[in-house]
Amino acid sequence: MSDEEKYKIISNAYADFLIEYNNDVTRFAAFPNSSVNYINKKYAVIHMPVSNMTPDSISKYGYSALPGCYGLLSAPGYNSTGIDKIRNIPDLLLRGRGILIGFVDTGIEYTHPAFKNIDNTTRIISLWDQTIDSANHYPEGFFYGTEYNRNLINQAIKSDNPLAIVPSTDENGHGTMLAGVAAGTPVEEYGFIGVVPSADLVIVKLKPAKPYLKTFLAIPEEAICYQENDIILGVKYLTQVAERLKRPIAICIGLGSSGGDHGGSGMLSQYLSSICENPRTAVIVSAGNEGNTGHHYFGERKPNMNPDNVEFIVANDVSGFSMEFWGFLPIISG
Template identity: 30%
Template sequence: MSKEPRNVPASSRKDIFMSEISNESEISNEFEFPEFIEPGLEKIEVIAKFNGDIVRVAEILEAEVEIIYQNYAIITIAKDKIKRLASYPQIEHLELPKNLYFELSSSLTSSCIPSVQRADGFNLSGRGVIVAIIDSGIDYMHPDFRNSDGTSRILFIWDQTQTGTPPVGFNSGAEYNNQQINNAILSETPYQVVPSRDTNGHGTAVAGIAAGNGRASNGINRGVAFEADIIAVKVGYRGYESFARSTELMRALKYVIDKARRFGKPICINMSFGMNNGSHRGDSLFETFITEISTNWKTSIIIPTGNEGSAGHHYHGKIQTGEVQEIEFFTGPGLETSYLSLWKNFADNFAVEIIFPDGSSSGVVNIENQVKTVRRPNLILNVFYGQPSHYSLEQEVFFNITATQGPLPQGIFKLRLIARNIVDGNYDIWLPTLEEVGEDTFFSDPSIYNTITLPATAEKVVRVAGYNARVGNIALFSGRGDLADPNSYPDLAAPSIDIQTARTGGGYDSFTGTSVAAPFVTGSAALMMQWGIINNNDPYLYGQRLRAFLRIGAERKAGIPYPNASFGYGTLCLYNTMNYLVEYELGEQFWLNLT
């Protein structure tokens, strides 16, 4: 409520006010109504800085006023009365409000997704497509994964960590179908019916971005493919929820693709996992399996580049014949085990030696040793010289350090390389990922490049980097490709910082990392597949074709060369991609008519 002026007779107060506003015919034309105001609105809100009786001004103009703080008000007024409002002496300044969004909403906007979802745009929701989340599980009780009638959108959950009835063709874990999940939702004790939980919360967050429908927030926190079907695999092995081996992921891939084929639906698979134990060249069996199965059925696999860009876990060097080099790395507190994975050209010959923090040495380990075990007080070092395989020309020298009592010693370790006969000389070394050893274990002179984690290094998958959608910069933690190998670059980048998405237990929370960048692309792929395969505009829109259109539609800044090791071909812009699909559809139809 406004305050009346003191020591002024009531009969005069009206006269003073009316004298201030009596000359309404002399309205200033200095306040120009912005042309970009949304058309069709009869009334709008404006923010007003005022003095005096703003309530009376609002009454005269038939406007609504909310005094929100001293001399600040929100006025809802007819558009054609804005200039009159601006002319009153009580108004010091007017400002149109600026739109604010939850972080997920703004990230969708920066990725050009809402215009593809809207009915007056492409009207795509993911209907008819399966989104598979291979992760830490899913909170099936969360409203964002239910239909409007309360039934679950989740077709299957396979919890690999539980004992129960496994899927057909598999020997472990417990599978729950849609009917069982619906029975659990209706039960007063749901977790006695379907006992699978996402205790980590990672999988639920990823699923919320890729396919959540935002029911818990009245649509505000809606994800990308909000009407897609969902299959969730909680990876791990029996009793070990925090651990997943590459074999579990391989089983999970087969499982979800088999399900999609059975239902006759295209599938987008989000796999937000990463590790450093490998050559990073896509040549392990794990990676080649992923490459090959990605061509099976109508499938697209999306994997983040990992969070190793600024972790200090990669070292690149070059050595010459007769040279001795020392590479320092630090170990943080509480570690019971760690490793170094060194990859070099098989034609190069050098010996290795580890200097421990107390100054003692492992002794020189030559290639002739092949395998050597070194015992020190409270720890064991195993050194293994690998050999090329029929997949790889490279050679790995693997160092595994394990504490026998208590944690590993903190401090500086040194890896000494003693070159003999060198032909190429380039080599790369990786420490375990942040998730394994934390941020206190790192090389003293690391490289930020060639830091994309496995299995994003597999061929024929969509590699997704993370960037800050607020400022447009690549996230410091985002894994980067090898500068010397453009084939190792990310495909594109998506928002990855402070993303609001579904939280285990209900509601929403903020998440950061490339793991939450990938599902923006996974959901986008589902919308593309709906348009192409389900709506019969492009029946072959999956795999490498889908990947290519994501690349061409990515937004690119002027003056920056693309592709590059950080952003790949640019940042996700689904609307651009869809427009390219429409453009090329015409050529495709012409070709089909000719044949």
């Protein structure tokens, strides 16, 4: 992708497709009038005019090419984990010193005392805000958003108007909460301390999902969700920072979706699995907090079985919804 084409990444007039091209660029021919943003030699993001999105787009490009949308998950139970007992064992000293903790989420309130050292400097190594467009201040090779390094964040913290220097903030609070629970600096007056208060932080603030995709998937306009391709690129950014600094990193993803096969064959799942093969890299994902809300159904069909009746309860004000069927090939005995 070139600088002349990068506007397509954030433009609502362009649709995004995730494809597995395996270093075979001939696959791009199936996407007319498009631009390619490479993730690696296996995966790429295709940006194509939204006008090309038609009801038969799934049959044209494949369902897996449509980025999934992921919402926020959070049900912290810090006290129930027993972390304090382990962390306070003198011989272990498990406070995260020398470790990077990366977050792909709603951003961070970088001026909060939970993310400062005792000398009032930041513990944030860098922050990539995908929502702030800038001419040439995006991370190298990513073509959108704005990257703020530790020096610039420290300048902002010391100023009377921090947002005039680093205008990134966390309007939702979800990313700030996760970062605080995982790695917050001790704040004695509140009796607060994160799990690894000596670790350094690397932050990605995700840009919201594009309107065309929410419409296509019948996701309410006001719903907070993020695209699979932006999450993947966020993880890629975190790993590149860790590689550059030659430091181990634990990546936290507090996002989830009811869609997908839940079997690890999706592109995001595969990408995260490949990342975990790297030395000194760990990925932590949320297990979901829907509990027994009944958003999923599993059934097994056998010969001479009566059909299952599955009840759908849809509110009167819901204009539409999307639903996925995932099946296994029948087992033929003989």
